[in-house]
Amino acid sequence: MLAFIIGHVHYILAFGFKPLNLPLGLFLYFLASMVVLYLLPDLHSIFVVGVPIYILVITTMLWRAIARVQFFEVLIMSSYYAAQVGIALSVVDAKATLKVNENKKE
Incomplete structure (x- = not known):
């Protein structure tokens, strides 16, 4: 002990x-x-x-x-990183949709 x-x-x-x-x-x-x-x-x-x-x-x-x-600082940073991931994923999705639409026009 x-x-x-x-x-x-x-x-x-x-x-x-x-x-x-x-x-x-x-x-x-x-x-x-x-x-x-x-x-x-x-x-x-x-x-x-x-x-x-x-x-x-x-x-x-x-x-x-x-x-x-520091619970609140971690909470702020995790929400910041989640927002960054959301922005990145929306750009990837937007480019994929744009390519599909370009292929349909041809």
Whole structure:
């Protein structure tokens, strides 16, 4: 468990803390605390300490990973590329129709 925590801490450091997206972090920590409160009565010995720490680290890694994804920028670029494909396909279709019409005239 310690090896996984060390690995996840390295991921957190690699993801960084910009953009911060504090509301997302607060929401994820709230959910994580609900999970810890649910699990805590059934935990014994070292797991009473280890599981909450592990959930804290995993939640932090999840927060940092999600916060780095710029959903709206990706959405804008994907709609731009879809429009470019649509324009390109309409030109190909228009040239094919034009050739068919030229052949019919002959």
